Amino acid sequence: KTMLEVFAAEDDQACDRALAQAIELAGRGSTARFLSDIRHGVPLANITPTVAVIGDMDMPVDFQATLSQAMSFVTEKLKVPPPVLLINLLDGPADLFVEGGSDGFGVLTLSRDYLSAPDLYAALVHELTHAVVLSGNLFLDEGLAVAMESEAVGTPPSAFSPGETAPLLSSILSADWSGDPYLTALTRAGISAPHAYAAKAMAEIIRRAGVSLAFMARFIAFSKIRLASGEAVAALKDVLELDAGDIGVTENRDIEPALASLIPAAARALALGDASSARGLLPDVRRLQRYFGSAEAHAAAAKVYLCLALSGEKDTHLLTGEANMAIGIVLRTAPESSDGALLAAYDAILGAQSAVSPIERNQANGSAANFYAKALTAYPSNAEIVIAAAKAQTYLPDQQLSGQRTWPDLLDQFATDLDISPMVSALKRHPLLSLEAS
Numbered sequence: 001k002t003m004l005e006v007f008a009a010e011d012d013q014a015c016d017r018a019l020a021q022a023i024e025l026a027g028r029g030s031t032a033r034f035l036s037d038i039r040h041g042v043p044l045a046n047i048t049p050t051v052a053v054i055g056d057m058d059m060p061v062d063f064q065a066t067l068s069q070a071m072s073f074v075t076e077k078l079k080v081p082p083p084v085l086l087i088n089l090l091d092g093p094a095d096l097f098v099e100g101g102s103d104g105f106g107v108l109t110l111s112r113d114y115l116s117a118p119d120l121y122a123a124l125v126h127e128l129t130h131a132v133v134l135s136g137n138l139f140l141d142e143g144l145a146v147a148m149e150s151e152a153v154g155t156p157p158s159a160f161s162p163g164e165t166a167p168l169l170s171s172i173l174s175a176d177w178s179g180d181p182y183l184t185a186l187t188r189a190g191i192s193a194p195h196a197y198a199a200k201a202m203a204e205i206i207r208r209a210g211v212s213l214a215f216m217a218r219f220i221a222f223s224k225i226r227l228a229s230g231e232a233v234a235a236l237k238d239v240l241e242l243d244a245g246d247i248g249v250t251e252n253r254d255i256e257p258a259l260a261s262l263i264p265a266a267a268r269a270l271a272l273g274d275a276s277s278a279r280g281l282l283p284d285v286r287r288l289q290r291y292f293g294s295a296e297a298h299a300a301a302a303k304v305y306l307c308l309a310l311s312g313e314k315d316t317h318l319l320t321g322e323a324n325m326a327i328g329i330v331l332r333t334a335p336e337s338s339d340g341a342l343l344a345a346y347d348a349i350l351g352a353q354s355a356v357s358p359i360e361r362n363q364a365n366g367s368a369a370n371f372y373a374k375a376l377t378a379y380p381s382n383a384e385i386v387i388a389a390a391k392a393q394t395y396l397p398d399q400q401l402s403g404q405r406t407w408p409d410l411l412d413q414f415a416t417d418l419d420i421s422p423m424v425s426a427l428k429r430h431p432l433l434s435l436e437a438s
Contacts, residue, residue: 031134034086034107053087063115070124073152074132079214083131098127103221106131125152133217136228138177140220143202146195148286161205164290165283166191167322169201170245173232185315209240249290259288266300270307271387272423276306284366295334299343302326320350338379339438342388345371368392369399377403383414390427397432407433
């Protein structure tokens with residue numbers, strides 16, 4: 001029996017069990033509140049065995065017909081059973097959206113003004129797609145829903161053609177979009193219609209993987225934990241044998257002199273924490289990654305993303321996703337290089353920032369300290385590594401990163417380098433760095 005049928009049976013024990021199970025699936029947000037309200041007396045008006053209106057309200061026949069048409073399209077196209085759907089009808093401005101915590105359940109909130117909206121059918125297809133499959137990776141979820149919406153009205157997404165300075169698709173897939181539901185960071189990155197962009201990317205993924213929309217929906221449902229935790233690129237490779245890092249990338253071109261100059265500029269921006277310079281470099285390092293896929297190119301891009309993300313720049317979630325992808329490429333292709341040694345430590349720093357508990361944060365900071373100490377041992381005369389490790393020492397006072405050398409000794413190597421001498425002087429004045437290593 002569906003949850004709605006159990007509630008309608010008025011068997012208290014069965015209702016309580018169904019409520020507990022439904023809340024466990026739906027989470028304890030607003031959807032759980034609706035379920036609890038229903039269990040404790042808020043009436044329902046059943047439209048079908050799996051669809052009911054909260055509050056025992058009559059719904060216009062035309063709306064019911066459009067909903068039925070949209071439900072049929074979604075279930076047939078994605079080859080899924082119809083979802084359990086609660087309709088929350090409101091007065092007020094035109095609006096329509098689904099909240100749901102599990103595949104196959106959702107609360108469809110819409111205003112009376114939307115009941116006769118000209119785009120009602122397409123909007124219902126979009127929202128019902130969310131109700132039947134939802135991973136928590138907003139970019140993929142929106143890509144599938146907009147692609148379904150486009151299919152429903154006979155206008156499939158156009159070809160995927162990212163701009164030169166757009167973030168790489170692999171970085172977008174790896175970012176945490178939970179705090180940016182409208183994908184506004186992509187708009188600020190030069191993508192004018194980010195939801196349509198997501199649909200084009202979804203269509204390109206489906207085309208390259210040689211699968212159907214239905215198969216993609218099953219993949220999203222099957223891989224939802226990995227997709228929601230920043231592992232979308234790995235999941236696509238493991239399950240669909242698709243390398244998202246190749247999409248929209250054109251490699252094997254010689255680095256132009258103007259772009260080659262970005263490599264030292266990116267290093268300087270990170271060393272100095274110069275977010276203003278890094279912001280100016282952002283479009284060009286994205287181009288650098290897209291056209292020149294060497295470890296050196298990805299390392300330069302990672303340094304710009306790190307500088308901006310660690311400075312609290314707007315769109316940190318996207319910049320962190322970009323940094324993670326670029327760092328991952330460097331660590332796979334050039335782990336023993338100076339860039340690999342430096343970025344391994346920064347990778348741990350990002351892990352500390354995203355940690356959800358003090359224990360995880362302390363573990364990540366400990367890993368960062370070990371990587372910095374290892375990098376200093378291997379590259380004691382590398383300015384980037386010495387400055388980054390010295391900065392880390394100032395907020396990891398319980399760790400000894402400089403080994404057998406003193407911080408003044410390490411930093412004095414670069415005292416006459418005009419590009420970084422102000423940072424060197426500032427670090428030498430720090431109380432934790434002005435003392436000799438014990």
